[in-house]
Amino acid sequence: MVGMEHAPGPRATWTFLTNHARVLVQISRDPGIRVRDIAASCLLTERAVQRIITDLEAGGYLTHTRVGRTNHYQVRASSPLRHPADAGPRVADLLALLTPHEPTTAGLEDGAPAVEDGSDA
Numbered sequence: 001m002v003g004m005e006h007a008p009g010p011r012a013t014w015t016f017l018t019n020h021a022r023v024l025v026q027i028s029r030d031p032g033i034r035v036r037d038i039a040a041s042c043l044l045t046e047r048a049v050q051r052i053i054t055d056l057e058a059g060g061y062l063t064h065t066r067v068g069r070t071n072h073y074q075v076r077a078s079s080p081l082r083h084p085a086d087a088g089p090r091v092a093d094l095l096a097l098l099t100p101h102e103p104t105t106a107g108l109e110d111g112a113p114a115v116e117d118g119s120d121a
Helices: 019-029 035-042 046-058 091-098
Strands: 062-067 070-076
Touching (some): 019 070, 046 062, 070 091
Antiparallel strands (some): 062 070
């Protein structure tokens, strides 16, 4: 008998997370990450990652600053999730579920968190 986790069928054709969510998680983990590295981690093309980053910036979920030859990204964690059925939770809530729980120095610049909560505190 084949276990549920190995059962063939339609489960292999979809996933729980969108590519946009995957890219946002990678950026939140490492705000200085290169598009090439995001693409490799998310199993996407560099062109697809560039389009997703453009979408996230246009939607107000992400900003970037040019630092030399690289980009440094900042996630707007206080932004609401995009779909009306997801009303209530914020990007920060999603990222909290999808990122490691251990504090890390990755993504910190000058002691400030790379993920902004949008408050002016």
